Amino acid sequence: xxxxxxxxxxxxxxxxxxxxxxxxxxxxxxxxxxxxxxxxxxxxxxxxxxxxxxxxxxxxxxxxxxxxxxxxxxxxxxxxxxxxxxxxxxxxxxxxxxxxxxxxxxxxxxxxxxxxxxxxxxxxxxxxxxxxxxxxxxxxxxxxxxxxxxxxxxxxxxxxxxxxxxxxxxxxxxxxxxxxxxxxxxxxxxxxxxxxxxxxxxxxxxxxxxxxxxxxxxxxxxxxxxxxxxxxxxxxxxxxxxxxxxxxxxxxxxxxxxxxxxxxxxxxxxxxxxxxxxxxxxxxxxxxxxxxxxxxxxxxxxxxxxxxxxxxxxxxxxxxxxxxxxxxxxxxxxxxxxxxxxxxxxxxxxxxxxxxxxxxxxxxxxxxxxxxxxxxxxxxxxxxxxxxxxxxxxxxxxxxxxxxxxxxxxxxxxxxxxxxxxxxxx
Amino acid sequence: xxxxxxxxxxxxxxxxxxxxxxxxxxxxxxxxxxxxxxxxxxxxxxxxxxxxxxxxxxxxxxxxxxxxxxxxxxxxxxxxxxxxxxxxxxxxxxxxxx
Numbered sequence: 001x002x003x004x005x006x007x008x009x010x011x012x013x014x015x016x017x018x019x020x021x022x023x024x025x026x027x028x029x030x031x032x033x034x035x036x037x038x039x040x041x042x043x044x045x046x047x048x049x050x051x052x053x054x055x056x057x058x059x060x061x062x063x064x065x066x067x068x069x070x071x072x073x074x075x076x077x078x079x080x081x082x083x084x085x086x087x088x089x090x091x092x093x094x095x096x097x098x099x100x101x102x103x104x105x106x107x108x109x110x111x112x113x114x115x116x117x118x119x120x121x122x123x124x125x126x127x128x129x130x131x132x133x134x135x136x137x138x139x140x141x142x143x144x145x146x147x148x149x150x151x152x153x154x155x156x157x158x159x160x161x162x163x164x165x166x167x168x169x170x171x172x173x174x175x176x177x178x179x180x181x182x183x184x185x186x187x188x189x190x191x192x193x194x195x196x197x198x199x200x201x202x203x204x205x206x207x208x209x210x211x212x213x214x215x216x217x218x219x220x221x222x223x224x225x226x227x228x229x230x231x232x233x234x235x236x237x238x239x240x241x242x243x244x245x246x247x248x249x250x251x252x253x254x255x256x257x258x259x260x261x262x263x264x265x266x267x268x269x270x271x272x273x274x275x276x277x278x279x280x281x282x283x284x285x286x287x288x289x290x291x292x293x294x295x296x297x298x299x300x301x302x303x304x305x306x307x308x309x310x311x312x313x314x315x316x317x318x319x320x321x322x323x324x325x326x327x328x329x330x331x332x333x334x335x336x337x338x339x340x341x342x343x344x345x346x347x348x349x350x351x352x353x354x355x356x357x358x359x360x361x362x363x364x365x366x367x368x369x370x371x372x373x374x375x376x377x378x379x380x381x382x383x384x385x386x387x388x389x390x391x392x393x394x395x396x397x398x399x400x401x402x403x404x405x406x407x408x409x410x411x412x413x414x415x416x417x418x419x420x421x422x423x424x425x426x
Numbered sequence: 427x428x429x430x431x432x433x434x435x436x437x438x439x440x441x442x443x444x445x446x447x448x449x450x451x452x453x454x455x456x457x458x459x460x461x462x463x464x465x466x467x468x469x470x471x472x473x474x475x476x477x478x479x480x481x482x483x484x485x486x487x488x489x490x491x492x493x494x495x496x497x498x499x500x501x502x503x504x505x506x507x508x509x510x511x512x513x514x515x516x517x518x519x520x521x522x523x524x
Binding site for chain 1: 460461463464465467468469471472474476480481482484485486487488489490491492493494495496497499507511512514515
């Protein structure tokens with residue numbers, strides 16, 4: 001059952017949903033593919049459940065959800081793209097079946113993941129991502145009464161602290177590595193051009209007003225026997241120990257570039273290079289959302305609409321949306337500047353600190369290597385099941401390595417699927 | 427009794443359940459109370475359990491929550507390498523760290 005679609009969209013976050021709905025509404029045969037059990041991506045995670053409250057964010061999700069359902073778009077959840085076995089074809093694994101799908105246009109909306117930087121103790125159970133903790137909470141983790149420290153960098157810290165507080169957690173501290181001055185600059189820019197985003201930030205801070213929000217502060221190490229018991233934070237140059245149940249620590253976001261790289265899309269400054277119609281350097285492949293610069297929800301939806309229209313051949317409608325893009329791309333730049341990593345963070349990982357969690361490779365062994373490739377060959381760093389998704393961005397920051405390479409499978413899959421043994425074809 | 431849970435029984439029971447009625451799954455031999463719609467990784471975390479042991483034998487628990495880091499992979503009903511953050515809890519599930 002190999003099938004052809006006019007448009008395939010990979011990633012059912014806000015951008016992907018918008019792109020798929022628009023292309024399908026224009027009469028194209030569209031398929032929306034996503035790994036998760038339900039559409040929504042990370043930011044709209046869990047909104048499918050009826051028990052969720054009707055926040056403005058969820059209302060927007062429901063609007064796009066309805067449009068998508070009415071558009072006739074085929075949606076495949078819990079489906080993984082493994083490879084691109086030939087031109088304009090993707091190999092998809094879904095449960096026990098494996099299918100090759102061909103496309104006229106492909107829209108990649110694979111989003112971003114958190115950037116993790118190694119520090120002593122970061123592998124202890126109880127240490128997790130900031131967005132990670134948010135995702136687990138949406139997936140049913142009860143945080144009531146839990147003592148939690150949030151650290152790292154980026155707008156997520158404040159947003160997650162607010163939702164943890166609303167859920168009844170005891171957030172003990174937010175530690176942001178950026179300086180107070182860069183955050184003030186960001187607030188100033190936001191107030192001028194994105195007042196709604198600014199208001200969201202102010203609301204989050206109001207909800208977390210009892211939680212100390214430290215700048216120029218970061219986690220020096222985590223300690224505990226077999227699981228986290230305390231975090232040691234460096235605040236204004238001195239160490240502060242906080243007993244806690246959970247430590248959420250991540251440094252802003254990095255785009256999930258594996259699929260664009262696998263297809264050969266040109267990447268510049270860590271993001272996919274696209275034109276104003278979201279076209280990548282590869283014919284018939286468009287990229288949207290965090291892939292083209294970490295800018296969040298609004299940017300993803302605008303880019304999704306442009307790509308959806310373009311892929312459906314409605315270029316006039318696509319061009320009409322282009323003027324809106326400018327302020328979103330500006331926002332990306334401001335975020336990048338505000339949350340740029342300070343060099344002191346490079347010194348957090350000690351000689352015996354694990355950098356590659358899959359293969360337990362410590363920093364000392366990587367220091368002896370000159371490149372990502374050499375590290376892979378000599379230490380197996382980045383060769384485990386995450387395929388360098390976590391340690392790649394970390395070693396880029398620590399050692400300046402270029403870790404961007406991709407080869408199939410894009411995700412761990414069955415050998416038979418890769419070999420094409422059980423691929424259904426007509 | 428776990429051994430009495432046939433696939434048929436699981437489906438029927440899941441349908442008749444109200445959304446919020448708790449049930450339990452087993453994580454590393456421990457009974458963990460969960461609710462419909464909860465991910466297995468969230469259940470592992472709420473039980474303060476671990477999902478796998480590293481190459482050097484250290485316990486690891488879910489990290490990224492979005493199917494990227496692979497730290498949450500565990501053996502689910504005998505099938506190894508399941509990303510538990512992408513999997514919803516179901517009755518009679520038995521999770522074993524790998």
